[in-house]
Amino acid sequence: MKGIRLVLACALALAAMNSRAIDFGSIINKAIDTGRQLSDANREVSTDEEVALGEGLAAGFLGAAPLRKDPNLQRYVNRVGKWLAMHSERPDLPWTFGVVDTETVNAFAMPGGTVLITYGLVKRLGNESELAGALAHEIAHVVKKHQLQAIQSDKNSEAFASLGKGLASEAIARRGSDPVGLKTWGANAGVELLKNGVFLRPLDRSMEYEADKLGVVIAARSGYDPYGLVAVLEMLAQTKSDGSGLSVLDTHPAPADRLAELEGFVPGVEGGVAQPQQVEARFRKVVGAAP
């Protein structure tokens, strides 16, 4: 009797494994395909894929640093961000902004229009034009697809080769269901890119300088004082890295170098704004009132 039960259990297990193996086959192929497609530097990634990738990255990031529990602050930052993004070259992306609750000082742009800024940075800012300067720099990265380029670049190809495999094993470990409850494989690829560290690598200096300049222009087009970003860099020049590896001082060129790059540029933009605004009162009201 005992023997029969054992055989039965084995048969059932085998049957279950078999049926699951079929599912895994298609899942693995899909995952490897996503990895291969993204790693092909010549392939144009569609906007939908870009957005999904960014959502996966953001979901992963939010797992480490949750949103600051202050709906007013979150709504405020989204309004500033949306107004800026409307004056960028990609106004129609689903722009989403979030303040994450960590002391680390930095901001992060995800492909497809998701931008995270740390509370550590927000509370060191003096007015809305400084917030606009920081957000516009990140918006410029998205407009120029800098993160996407970095993800697709040669130096990350090794990480990509393992991406398909990693996704597949993740899927197996979680019984083939969507591992993080996100809708698409693009989003899950984003999660994986965060885990293998590809996304956290600093961008090329030239990309940072380009984002600084385009960011200054986007802020100026939106009516803000074009010196907002300059003021942020001045503040950062007086700030020390916390040694975490994720501070803006770790992931970007030195503020003094960025200021030197902007010196010949900002005055040319300044003349294009009739009445540049710094907007201090409502910034103080929202950020100062943060719980």
Added chain:
Amino acid sequence: MAAMRFTMMLAMLLAAAVPWLARAQDQGFTNRATELKERAAADSATLASLPENTPVKVLARGGGWTRVEANGKPGWVRVFHLRFPSTVESSTSGGGLAGLGSALGFGQSRNKQATLATTGIRGLSTEDVKNASPDPEQLRRMQSFRADRPSAERFAREAKLAESRIAAPSESGKGDSR
């Protein structure tokens, strides 16, 4: 031998002290000969001529001008005419080069060392992010705060933010305008 050991200890003490000196938040220097102005404007009265490397105390930052105190006298200096004590190195004595390396964009492998050596600062590390479990619920919450065009436009009007047409920087503007 003892003298050598003493010199070494002194050098180590000095090295350890450097990050503390760099921590002075309000200390800056002029990076060229410049003028201390009465107001934050080029056409305002000149209060003093400041030679290169004049120490200044930063009182407030605002747009293209910074309010400082130079030789006991308050006034305004162009933000681009100031430099600040080097703060690029990581906050630990052992992590100096590692911090510099990553600030220059050379990867981050050595930062792990710096993270381990830093205590008492609650920040996010690369390891925290790599090891985190994705949180789709937080993602959805964040997306619920999105602003639409009409609300962004209303928000802009409240602060008198007027749109201007300004061309994007030329493609050649990749860091060569110094």
